[in-house]
Amino acid sequence: MKLVNVRLSDEDAAKVADLRQQGVELSEVVREAVRARHLALRPPLRPGDVRPLLDAIYARHPLEVEQERSTVDTTDRRAVRQLVRKKLQGRRSG
Amino acid sequence: MILLDTNVLVALVLPKDRLHERAASDLERLARQELRVLPSVMTEVCFLLDERAQRGRLSELLTAIRAGPAVEPPWERVFQWLARYAEHEPDWTDGCLVVSATRDQRVWTYDHEFRAVWRRLDGSRVPLAVSQR
Secondary structure, X not given: OOOOOOOOOHHHHHXXXXXXXXXXXXXXXXXXXXXXXXXXXXXXXXXXXXXXXXXXXXXXXXXXXXXXXXXXXXXXXXXXXXXXXXXHHHHHHO | OEEEOHHHHHHHXXXXXXXXXXXXXXXXXXXXXXXXXXXXHHHHHHHHOOOHHXXXXXXXXXXXXXXXXXXXXXXXXXXXXXXXXXXHOOXXXXXXXXXXXXXXXXXXXOOOHHHHOOEOXXXXXXXXXXXXX
Protein backbone atom coordinates (compact mmCIF):
# COMPACT_ATOMS: atom_id res chain seq x y z
CA MET A 1 0.00 0.00 0.00
CA LYS A 2 1.33 3.45 -0.92
CA LEU A 3 1.44 6.40 1.41
CA VAL A 4 0.37 9.78 0.01
CA ASN A 5 1.20 13.04 1.76
CA VAL A 6 -1.12 15.98 1.17
CA ARG A 7 -0.45 19.59 2.12
CA LEU A 8 -3.48 21.37 3.57
CA SER A 9 -4.32 25.02 4.14
CA ASP A 10 -5.14 26.01 7.72
CA GLU A 11 -8.80 26.10 6.76
CA ASP A 12 -8.78 22.56 5.35
CA ALA A 13 -6.70 21.32 8.29
CA ALA A 14 -9.37 22.66 10.65
CA LYS A 15 -12.00 20.77 8.66
CA VAL A 16 -9.93 17.60 8.94
CA ALA A 17 -9.76 18.08 12.70
CA ASP A 18 -13.56 18.41 12.79
CA LEU A 19 -13.96 15.26 10.73
CA ARG A 20 -11.60 13.31 13.00
CA GLN A 21 -13.47 14.53 16.04
CA GLN A 22 -16.65 13.11 14.50
CA GLY A 23 -14.93 9.74 14.05
CA VAL A 24 -14.49 10.07 10.28
CA GLU A 25 -11.45 8.19 9.01
CA LEU A 26 -9.58 10.63 6.79
CA SER A 27 -7.83 7.95 4.74
CA GLU A 28 -11.24 6.58 3.70
CA VAL A 29 -12.36 10.09 2.67
CA VAL A 30 -9.28 10.39 0.47
CA ARG A 31 -9.74 6.93 -1.06
CA GLU A 32 -13.39 7.69 -1.89
CA ALA A 33 -12.47 11.03 -3.47
CA VAL A 34 -9.71 9.42 -5.54
CA ARG A 35 -12.05 6.68 -6.78
CA ALA A 36 -14.78 9.17 -7.69
CA ARG A 37 -12.39 11.44 -9.58
CA HIS A 38 -10.83 8.49 -11.33
CA LEU A 39 -14.24 7.25 -12.48
CA ALA A 40 -14.92 10.68 -13.94
CA LEU A 41 -11.69 10.53 -15.97
CA ARG A 42 -12.77 7.53 -17.99
CA PRO A 43 -14.68 8.20 -21.21
CA PRO A 44 -18.39 7.36 -20.99
CA LEU A 45 -19.54 4.07 -22.42
CA ARG A 46 -21.01 4.33 -25.92
CA PRO A 47 -24.15 2.33 -26.82
CA GLY A 48 -22.22 0.33 -29.42
CA ASP A 49 -19.66 -0.71 -26.81
CA VAL A 50 -22.16 -2.45 -24.58
CA ARG A 51 -22.54 -5.89 -26.23
CA PRO A 52 -18.82 -6.41 -26.99
CA LEU A 53 -18.00 -5.27 -23.48
CA LEU A 54 -20.43 -7.73 -21.90
CA ASP A 55 -19.19 -10.56 -24.12
CA ALA A 56 -15.58 -9.83 -23.14
CA ILE A 57 -16.49 -9.88 -19.44
CA TYR A 58 -18.35 -13.20 -19.82
CA ALA A 59 -15.39 -14.70 -21.67
CA ARG A 60 -12.96 -13.66 -18.93
CA HIS A 61 -15.16 -15.16 -16.21
CA PRO A 62 -16.70 -18.38 -17.54
CA LEU A 63 -19.46 -19.90 -15.43
CA GLU A 64 -20.44 -23.47 -14.74
CA VAL A 65 -23.75 -24.38 -16.37
CA GLU A 66 -25.63 -24.27 -13.06
CA GLN A 67 -24.28 -20.76 -12.33
CA GLU A 68 -25.62 -19.22 -15.54
CA ARG A 69 -29.11 -18.58 -14.26
CA SER A 70 -30.31 -17.01 -11.06
CA THR A 71 -31.88 -19.58 -8.76
CA VAL A 72 -34.79 -17.21 -8.05
CA ASP A 73 -36.96 -14.75 -9.97
CA THR A 74 -35.16 -11.52 -9.11
CA THR A 75 -38.34 -9.47 -9.50
CA ASP A 76 -40.04 -11.62 -6.85
CA ARG A 77 -39.18 -9.92 -3.58
CA ARG A 78 -40.40 -12.83 -1.46
CA ALA A 79 -38.29 -15.34 -3.36
CA VAL A 80 -35.20 -13.15 -3.01
CA ARG A 81 -35.90 -12.71 0.69
CA GLN A 82 -36.30 -16.46 1.16
CA LEU A 83 -32.98 -17.10 -0.55
CA VAL A 84 -31.19 -14.49 1.59
CA ARG A 85 -32.73 -15.95 4.74
CA LYS A 86 -31.71 -19.47 3.75
CA LYS A 87 -28.13 -18.38 3.15
CA LEU A 88 -27.95 -16.51 6.43
CA GLN A 89 -29.34 -19.53 8.29
CA GLY A 90 -26.77 -21.73 6.59
CA ARG A 91 -24.01 -19.39 7.65
CA ARG A 92 -25.18 -19.33 11.28
CA SER A 93 -25.62 -23.08 11.57
CA GLY A 94 -22.38 -23.75 9.67
CA MET B 1 -28.28 9.89 -12.23
CA ILE B 2 -29.74 6.38 -12.32
CA LEU B 3 -30.08 3.99 -9.37
CA LEU B 4 -29.75 0.36 -10.39
CA ASP B 5 -31.92 -2.31 -8.78
CA THR B 6 -30.83 -5.86 -7.96
CA ASN B 7 -32.70 -7.47 -10.87
CA VAL B 8 -30.86 -5.26 -13.38
CA LEU B 9 -27.38 -6.14 -12.14
CA VAL B 10 -28.14 -9.87 -11.97
CA ALA B 11 -29.58 -9.75 -15.50
CA LEU B 12 -26.48 -8.01 -16.84
CA VAL B 13 -24.13 -10.52 -15.20
CA LEU B 14 -26.07 -13.62 -16.31
CA PRO B 15 -26.77 -13.72 -20.08
CA LYS B 16 -29.21 -16.61 -19.63
CA ASP B 17 -31.32 -14.65 -17.15
CA ARG B 18 -34.83 -14.03 -18.54
CA LEU B 19 -34.30 -10.25 -18.18
CA HIS B 20 -30.87 -10.20 -19.81
CA GLU B 21 -31.84 -9.01 -23.29
CA ARG B 22 -33.95 -6.25 -21.88
CA ALA B 23 -31.23 -5.15 -19.48
CA ALA B 24 -28.56 -5.16 -22.19
CA SER B 25 -30.79 -3.09 -24.51
CA ASP B 26 -31.58 -0.66 -21.73
CA LEU B 27 -27.89 -0.37 -20.89
CA GLU B 28 -27.20 0.61 -24.51
CA ARG B 29 -29.70 3.41 -24.07
CA LEU B 30 -28.52 4.45 -20.61
CA ALA B 31 -24.78 3.91 -21.14
CA ARG B 32 -23.97 7.61 -20.97
CA GLN B 33 -25.90 8.21 -17.76
CA GLU B 34 -24.32 8.39 -14.35
CA LEU B 35 -25.08 5.02 -12.75
CA ARG B 36 -25.17 4.41 -9.00
CA VAL B 37 -25.73 1.40 -6.75
CA LEU B 38 -27.07 1.57 -3.20
CA PRO B 39 -25.27 -0.52 -0.55
CA SER B 40 -28.45 -2.51 0.14
CA VAL B 41 -28.77 -3.36 -3.56
CA MET B 42 -25.16 -4.54 -3.64
CA THR B 43 -25.81 -6.75 -0.62
CA GLU B 44 -28.77 -8.40 -2.33
CA VAL B 45 -26.84 -8.85 -5.56
CA CYS B 46 -23.99 -10.57 -3.73
CA PHE B 47 -26.42 -12.96 -2.07
CA LEU B 48 -27.73 -13.86 -5.52
CA LEU B 49 -24.32 -13.94 -7.20
CA ASP B 50 -22.24 -15.83 -4.69
CA GLU B 51 -19.86 -17.65 -7.01
CA ARG B 52 -16.37 -16.31 -7.61
CA ALA B 53 -16.78 -16.01 -11.39
CA GLN B 54 -20.18 -14.31 -11.01
CA ARG B 55 -18.64 -11.73 -8.70
CA GLY B 56 -15.70 -11.33 -11.04
CA ARG B 57 -18.16 -10.43 -13.77
CA LEU B 58 -20.03 -8.09 -11.45
CA SER B 59 -16.88 -6.28 -10.41
CA GLU B 60 -15.72 -5.77 -13.99
CA LEU B 61 -19.18 -4.74 -15.11
CA LEU B 62 -19.46 -2.07 -12.42
CA THR B 63 -16.08 -0.67 -13.40
CA ALA B 64 -16.87 -0.76 -17.11
CA ILE B 65 -20.20 1.03 -16.78
CA ARG B 66 -18.62 3.44 -14.30
CA ALA B 67 -21.17 2.64 -11.63
CA GLY B 68 -20.32 4.12 -8.27
CA PRO B 69 -21.81 3.74 -4.81
CA ALA B 70 -24.94 5.71 -3.98
CA VAL B 71 -25.48 7.20 -0.56
CA GLU B 72 -28.14 5.41 1.48
CA PRO B 73 -31.07 7.72 2.30
CA PRO B 74 -31.88 8.69 5.92
CA TRP B 75 -33.06 5.55 7.77
CA GLU B 76 -35.91 7.44 9.41
CA ARG B 77 -37.50 8.13 6.02
CA VAL B 78 -36.98 4.56 4.86
CA PHE B 79 -38.68 3.22 8.01
CA GLN B 80 -41.51 5.70 7.48
CA TRP B 81 -42.00 4.42 3.93
CA LEU B 82 -41.77 0.73 5.00
CA ALA B 83 -44.47 1.36 7.62
CA ARG B 84 -46.74 2.97 5.02
CA TYR B 85 -46.53 -0.09 2.75
CA ALA B 86 -46.30 -2.72 5.50
CA GLU B 87 -49.20 -4.75 4.07
CA HIS B 88 -47.16 -5.32 0.89
CA GLU B 89 -44.15 -6.53 2.88
CA PRO B 90 -41.54 -4.38 1.14
CA ASP B 91 -37.86 -4.93 1.77
CA TRP B 92 -35.31 -2.43 3.00
CA THR B 93 -33.87 -2.19 -0.50
CA ASP B 94 -37.27 -1.24 -1.96
CA GLY B 95 -37.57 1.48 0.67
CA CYS B 96 -34.09 2.83 -0.02
CA LEU B 97 -34.72 2.96 -3.76
CA VAL B 98 -38.12 4.65 -3.49
CA VAL B 99 -36.99 7.16 -0.86
CA SER B 100 -33.86 7.98 -2.90
CA ALA B 101 -35.77 8.41 -6.16
CA THR B 102 -36.14 11.92 -7.52
CA ARG B 103 -36.63 13.42 -10.95
CA ASP B 104 -32.85 13.66 -11.22
CA GLN B 105 -32.22 10.28 -9.65
CA ARG B 106 -34.43 7.72 -11.39
CA VAL B 107 -34.71 4.03 -10.57
CA TRP B 108 -33.79 1.35 -13.11
CA THR B 109 -35.79 -1.73 -12.15
CA TYR B 110 -37.94 -4.47 -13.67
CA ASP B 111 -40.01 -4.90 -10.52
CA HIS B 112 -43.54 -3.87 -11.54
CA GLU B 113 -44.44 -2.75 -8.04
CA PHE B 114 -42.31 0.36 -8.49
CA ARG B 115 -44.81 1.46 -11.12
CA ALA B 116 -48.02 -0.18 -9.96
CA VAL B 117 -47.87 -0.04 -6.18
CA TRP B 118 -45.11 2.00 -4.61
CA ARG B 119 -45.32 5.77 -4.34
CA ARG B 120 -42.83 8.20 -2.87
CA LEU B 121 -43.38 9.65 0.58
CA ASP B 122 -45.07 12.69 -0.96
CA GLY B 123 -47.50 10.40 -2.81
CA SER B 124 -45.98 10.92 -6.26
CA ARG B 125 -44.96 8.17 -8.65
CA VAL B 126 -41.46 6.75 -8.46
CA PRO B 127 -39.38 8.26 -11.30
CA LEU B 128 -38.22 5.30 -13.39
CA ALA B 129 -35.42 5.08 -15.93
CA VAL B 130 -37.02 2.38 -18.09
CA SER B 131 -40.52 1.57 -19.24
CA GLN B 132 -41.97 -1.61 -17.76
CA ARG B 133 -43.66 -4.28 -19.88
